[in-house]
Amino acid sequence: MYEQEYTMISVEEARERILELVSVLEVVDVGIFEALDRVLAEDVYSDMNVPPLDNTAMDGYAVRAADTFGADRSNPVSLQVIFDLAAGYTTDVSVHSGTAIRIMTGAPIPPGADAVVPFEETDEAQVGFAGLPTSQGGGRWVKIFKAAKLGANIRRAGEDLREGERILALGTVVRPPEIGLLSSVGRSRVQVHRRPRVAIIATGDELVEINQRPGPGQIRNSNNYTVAAGVLRYGGIPLMLGIARDSHEDLSRKIKDGLENGADLIITSGGVSVGDFDVVKQVLAAEGEIRFWRVRMKPGKPLAFGHIQGVPHLGLPGNPVSTAVAFELFVRPALLKMQGKTRFNKPEVEAVFQDSIPRKDDRRHYLRVVLDRREGQYVARLTGEQGSGILTSMVKANGLAIIPEDARSVAPGEKVRVMLLDWPEES
Numbered sequence: 001m002y003e004q005e006y007t008m009i010s011v012e013e014a015r016e017r018i019l020e021l022v023s024v025l026e027v028v029d030v031g032i033f034e035a036l037d038r039v040l041a042e043d044v045y046s047d048m049n050v051p052p053l054d055n056t057a058m059d060g061y062a063v064r065a066a067d068t069f070g071a072d073r074s075n076p077v078s079l080q081v082i083f084d085l086a087a088g089y090t091t092d093v094s095v096h097s098g099t100a101i102r103i104m105t106g107a108p109i110p111p112g113a114d115a116v117v118p119f120e121e122t123d124e125a126q127v128g129f130a131g132l133p134t135s136q137g138g139g140r141w142v143k144i145f146k147a148a149k150l151g152a153n154i155r156r157a158g159e160d161l162r163e164g165e166r167i168l169a170l171g172t173v174v175r176p177p178e179i180g181l182l183s184s185v186g187r188s189r190v191q192v193h194r195r196p197r198v199a200i201i202a203t204g205d206e207l208v209e210i211n212q213r214p215g216p217g218q219i220r221n222s223n224n225y226t227v228a229a230g231v232l233r234y235g236g237i238p239l240m241l242g243i244a245r246d247s248h249e250d251l252s253r254k255i256k257d258g259l260e261n262g263a264d265l266i267i268t269s270g271g272v273s274v275g276d277f278d279v280v281k282q283v284l285a286a287e288g289e290i291r292f293w294r295v296r297m298k299p300g301k302p303l304a305f306g307h308i309q310g311v312p313h314l315g316l317p318g319n320p321v322s323t324a325v326a327f328e329l330f331v332r333p334a335l336l337k338m339q340g341k342t343r344f345n346k347p348e349v350e351a352v353f354q355d356s357i358p359r360k361d362d363r364r365h366y367l368r369v370v371l372d373r374r375e376g377q378y379v380a381r382l383t384g385e386q387g388s389g390i391l392t393s394m395v396k397a398n399g400l401a402i403i404p405e406d407a408r409s410v411a412p413g414e415k416v417r418v419m420l421l422d423w424p425e426e427s
């Protein structure tokens with residue numbers, strides 16, 4: 001019955017319809033570490049100038065630039081050192097003509113000074129502070145070997161942040177530098193979008209839990225764990241609801257469990273094709289609404305999408321590779337949208353295909369490949385047998401080669417697009 005009612009749609013259309021139905025979740029106030037990798041739901045303003053005062057960018061001597069004009073190694077200028085100033089302190093001792101204040105990075109520029117000469121351009125570089133003569137008839141002296149420009153090595157008040165300025169815009173993804181910036185304006189809490197709670201349910205009479213040894217005809221339920229790990233990676237909270245048997249009642253009971261536990265999204269795997277025990281579509285149709293259930297792709301053609309009591313439900317195909325690929329293409333973008341993100345595409349590169357594959361249908365194929373860079377170009381090699389039950393083919397892959405719907409066959413040396421799964425650190 002479903003075959004007639006629903007046509008097979010493209011990957012793009014499927015994704016569009018999913019993203020249309022899922023909505024951005026509410027805003028919550030969290031501690032800044034909790035905000036990592038999440039999206040700011042507010043504009044953030046600076047409560048002060050950063051840095052608050054003009055200060056030195058170097059360890060050295062605060063001077064009057066005019067005093068140093070014409071100085072060089074053969075003709076140094078001697079200045080009397082009248083004070084030492086460390087970061088964290090201020091002084092009202094002024095630098096007058098002929099004098100200097102020894103000053104450490106970050107310390108405020110003392111009154112009267114208009115440049116900082118780094119140690120490297122003084123005789124302190126040669127003798128080191130410990131060896132600097134402290135008294136040369138009435139005080140410490142320093143020899144300046146290089147003329148300082150007005151303002152040299154001075155960081156101006158407010159040069160990083162100005163009081164009242166918007167420093168982070170709503171919609172920004174928070175990374176470690178953003179956490180640093182929030183800290184520098186005194187924000188220990190910030191508003192972000194709530195993490196989605198995701199009900200995860202496997203279906204199948206053949207499934208046993210992973211701490212059990214499968215009996216005859218049984219296999220372990222790995223899909224729930226693949227999905228849950230993906231949910232965690234992309235910022236969601238997995239609700240592990242276990243295995244539903246292939247019966248309408250059992251599956252609806254598990255879905256009800258999920259809804260009662262505040263699920264924002266329901267993910268099932270298996271039970272979605274046209275076999276005798278494919279209950280997902282029945283339950284979805286009876287208790288909610290099916291929006292589509294077939295996508296022109298391989299692996300993963302049977303993919304049911306709809307909602308139950310307004311909560312989006314994605315019924316992933318049961319084969320472990322299909323589950324993993326459908327997660328990448330559909331669940332991941334849904335999770336990202338719920339958290340306020342607006343970029344959903346993994347990077348793609350063009351690569352030279354190393355194998356040959358025949359084609360018998362007009363679906364888009366996602367092939368598991370190892371992508372390498374060789375002599376300035378990317379090359380993609382199949383990870384082996386591509387059956388949708390062969391999870392090791394996914395484990396070995398760092399990319400999915402995308403073979404378009406209208407491609408006939410692909411021969412070695414042909415160019416293909418490859419979607420990067422996780423681009424690892426290169427060295």
Ligand code: AMP
Nearest residue numbers: 202220221222223224270271272318319
């Ligand atoms: P189905 O779509 O329910 O017909 O399942 C397709 C294939 O995927 C069958 O071989 C199932 O045994 C397998 N499968 C279904 N669910 C899971 C699961 N949770 N973990 C591992 N394999 C599964």
Ligand code: MG
Nearest residue numbers: 203204270271
């Ligand atoms: Mg099944």
